[in-house]
Amino acid sequence: MSSATGGADQVREYKRQAAEFAAEMVQDGMVVGLGTGSTAVFLIEALGRRHREGLRFLAIPTSVATEKLAVSLGIPMTSFAEHERVDLTIDGADEIERGTLNLIKGLGGALLREKIVAAASEKLVIVADDSKLVDHLGEHCLLPVEVTPFGWESTARHLGRLGARISPRRTPAGQFFVSDGGNLILDCNFGAISSPAETERAVRSIVGVVDSGLFTGLASEAVTCGPEGLAHLV
């Protein structure tokens, strides 16, 4: 049974349990990448508590929202100007492919910063409720692609030639959604993606694409939670 069958409160509880389990992986002296999204909020709150209890670590945030929350909880921040590598990043995901731990991320619009931090990390641990586990990426979820505002229509046509149906992401007020990096997000329906690494390469090779929400070969572990409890996938 997947947590997709549970109510919203139950799903929040699964997210909380997965995030709090992963928060215990942070050790004294680490540089930690802080993810973005509702599951990452539980992580940041747990790390705020651990910081107050005396754990010493420095954090690199993956979005403005994450940075604001972490700073409000007293978590000390650092940046790539001071640190070349991140010891451990803990982040959420929109879909996790069973077996490979390839991911779709970016429903929250933070995919570029999330990928930069993930790529600089010794270890990327994904936290999620177990409804995020899928056999094939793209089955239930659109692939977010971050593109430059200039020429986005042309970039969208090229993406369309790869076989995707494209919709520019908009805010509830109908304006274009703008990422923390000042770019637009095109939500791309590829259907089930049979070769995520190949699709990632093809998407990223298009001029105007800044990056895609396909994360292949980056996650080393996932902590999920559902009706059967916590699972630690390695």
Ligand code: 5RP
């Ligand atoms: C933001 C992300 C999030 O990690 C992803 O959308 C999962 O969010 P949530 O924890 O709220 O389900 O990639 O860009």
